[in-house]
Amino acid sequence: MRTPLIEFRQVSKRFGHNVVLDSVDLAVYPGEVTTLIGRSGEGKSVTLKLIIGLLWPDSGEILYRGKSVSRMKRAELKHIRREVSFMFQGNALFDSLTVQENIALPLREGFHANEATIRERVEQKMQVMDLEGTEEQYPSQLSGGMQKRVALARAMVTDPETVLFDEPTTGLDPVRKNSVLSMILSNQRDYGFTALLVSHDVPDVFYISNRIAVLEEGRTIYQGPPQDLEQKEHPVLQEYVNSQEILRNEIYGLQSSRFLERAFAGMREDPERREGALLVISLPQYQEIKEKVGQLMVEMLLGAISRAFYKVSQCGDQCKVARYGEDRVVCLCEPGSYDRDPDKVLQGVASELGSMDFCSSGVRQGKASFSVNGGWDRIGSHKSLFQLVQGIEQQKRILGSISCKGPD
Amino acid sequence: MSFSGGILPLSTNLFALLGRAVLAVLQELGGILLFFLRALISIFKYPFQVNKIVRQAYFIGAMSVFLIALVGLFTGMVLGLQGYYSLTKFGSEGVLGGVVALSLIRELGPVLTAIMIVARAGSAMSAELGIMRITEQIDALFTMGVDPIRSLISPRIVAAVICFPLLTALFDAVGILGGYLAGVSLLGVNSGVFLSQMDSLVVLSDAINGFYKAFAFGLLVVTICCYQGFYVHTRQGGHGAKGVSMATTSAVVFSCVGVLITDYVLTSFLL
Known part of the structure; x- marks a missing residue:
């Protein structure tokens, strides 16, 4: 069994009456990227400060x-402390020192290295971080992204064995955020240091982390590989895993597929509710729409389908409209909840969509026409949700099409 | 005697309040003393921080020269004027040189120099350290394996110990020149009498005592100003920019009061 490089055993920390960490267990293994996630105020930064010795448990x-x-x-x-580097959330750059002096500081003050070594190491780090030309500038003269890179260079200049990153991408635009994350990962691969990262960039950090630890109400509710996190049923963990989907669904008034699965299972097991209906509307040319018009158009289209379902069926809470997969919206209706025939509901949804203008800015190349398919079936007791949806889609019933003009 | 209710008598509350206040003051003084001792011990740790001491000496000393000379000149001139009119009443205007020199060397020189340095450099030190604290620069130093007290405070203490006596000497010299200008050039006191009285009334111990005071004020002022800035985050009810402004105000007020109290204590021992 591997020995963790850093390990927390039942660590608690409080400030006055505020318990920030409550018997936290945490393991950080050598050579790995471990990411600590949690809501604001859950003690993530406190955890890093306990490791470096700025606070005591x-x-x-x-x-x-x-x-x-x-x-x-x-x-x-x-x-x-000489083996561990810390990159602060607010960078903590010395505003009265130049970029070069800031990066050189740990070598000059902490390691008392000679000037030739300092010059060589600083130049090398500045080159790696693409900071050449900023040597004599002060931190206040740099953009937020460059300040982050200076802080990153300063954290790496001593070639530490462990680097603690406290929200390294906070306040950055998406492009710079991606570049900082990829810089951390590429440096970690090149130099092999152990990284403990505090971040809110879910799901991005799942791709760069070997391990994820989740803090909730002062406790570690999960630690392990990111791929195992997806399998956990804990509602808080699911919120993190599906955070983007949850946001997208909330914006467009859609339920999650997991919610739909549970509702479907409940209806299938209840003989009185098996007569309910499952309506499916899908976009068979989903990939083509994404390529020619864009992802946003797909999202808007699915959102419009959801709203049209509610409007046309008028079943209110008795229907659950959810996104099921990337390219379809399904509506699960309780028996007796829909006064109208499901076929008419589908037609109504199609005519609602026909009156909307989805691609006013046109497609990237040529003209394009995308079909919208739809169908329905009773829930019954034999088929799973997936099988039922597949069966409906095999009907290949075209409800209508959306035409987009070419570029002006 | 027992109290059945939750509300204590007024006298007990007052004692409790007084006790808390005394404990808070003692805790603060203890904190300042420990802070000073840590900084003092760190001065002697290798490698010596010569560059930082020179930089701080430039900031505290060289950059205060003009201000100290200006204040010294006008203080001496006022002393010359006031002294002349007071001494004339007793027909003793001849001792003006001695009076001006003694007042400056024993009291006004060290005290006014210290207060001027508090206003110019002490407040700046407090604000700088306060901002470094709230922007985590001090924590960053710690994480680099650097002792922040050694790196930030010790050089300031050494620089103050060097600069305070030198600036006091400058203040005294320019002040005496001011007194000479007012007494001799403007009011017609005999130049030879002015200088000979100064020579006969001022003894070496006056100058030495003045320098003891300057030395003590240097330690006191830098310790108080640095302490206020360094521990700005522990201040009750003041965080961020407000905390820094409160720390700077406290640094100036406590330093000035401290200088005057220390001056009295030292004078009573040195006289």
Whole structure:
């Protein structure tokens, strides 16, 4: 069994009456990227500060390479601090020092390196971080993204064994955010350091992390590989996993596919509710629409289908409209909840869509026409939701089409 | 005697309040003393921070020269004028040189120099350290394995110990020149009498005592100003920019009061 590089055992920390960490367990393994996620105020930054020694725990143990930090001598603690770098959320750059002096500071003050070594290391890091030409500038003269890169260069200049990143992408635009995350990952691959990252960039951090730890109400509710996180049923974990989908669905008034699965199972198991109907509207040319018109158009289209379902069926809470997969919206209706024939509901949805203008800006190339398919079936007791949806789609019933003009 | 209710008598509440206030003051003083001792011990740790000391000496000393000279000149001139009119009443205007020099060297020189440095450099130190604290620059130093007290406070203390006596000497010299200009050039006191009285009334111990005071004020002012800025985050009811402004105000007020109290204590011992 591997020994964690950093380990928290039942660590608690409170500020006055506010319990920030409550018996937290955490393991960070050498050479890996571990990301700590959690809502604001859950103690993520406090966790990093406990590791570096800026704060001390009220109870519990923090181990570094299997040895309790609280039992270490001052010299040992100093040695650990030389191995660990910290990148602050607000960068913590010295505003009265130039970029070059900021990056050189840990070498000059902490390591007392000679000037030739300092010059060489600083130049190399500035080159890696694409900061050439900013040597004599002050942090206030740089953009937010460049300041982050300076902070990153300063955190890496000592070639640390462990780097703690406290929300390294906060306040950055999506392009710069991606570039900072990829920079962290590429540096981690090149230099092999252990990284502990506090971030809100879900799901982006799932792709760069070997392990994820989730803090909720002062406790670690999950730690393990990101792919295992998806399988967990814990509602908070599911919120993180599906955070983008949840937002998108909330904007367009759609339920999640997981919610739909549960509602469907409930109806199928109840003999009185099996007579309910499942209506499906899909976009068979989903990929083509995405390529020619864009993802946003697809999202708007699915959102419009959802609204049209509610409007036409007039079944209110008795219907659950959800996104099922990337390219379809399904409507699960309780028996007796729809006064109108499902076929007429589908036709009504199609005519609602026909009156909308989805691609006013046109397609990227030529003209295009996209079909909208739809169908329905009773829920019954034999088929799973997936099988039922597949069966309906095999009918290949075209409800209508959306035409987009070419570029002006 | 027992109290059945939750409300204590007024006298008990007053004692409790007084006790809390005394404890808070003692805690603050203890904190300042420990802070000073840590900084003092760090001065002697290798490698010595010569560059930082020179930079701080430039900031505290060289950049205060004009202000100190200006204040010294006018203080000396006022002393010359006031002294002349007071001494004339007793027919003793001849001792003007001695009076001006003694007042400056023993009291006004060290005290006014310290207060001027508090206003110019002490407040700036407090604000700078306060901003460094709230923007996590001090925490950043710690994470780099650098002792922030050694790196930020010790050089300032050494620089203050060097600069305060030198600036006090400058203040005294320019002040005496001001007194000479007012007494001799403007009011017609004999130049030889002015200088000879100064020579006969001022002894070496006056100058040495003046420098002891300057030395003590240097330590006091820098410690108080740095402490206020360095621990701005622990201040009750003041965070961020407001905390820094409160710390700067406290630094100036406490330093000035501290200088005057220390001056009294030192004078009573040195006289």
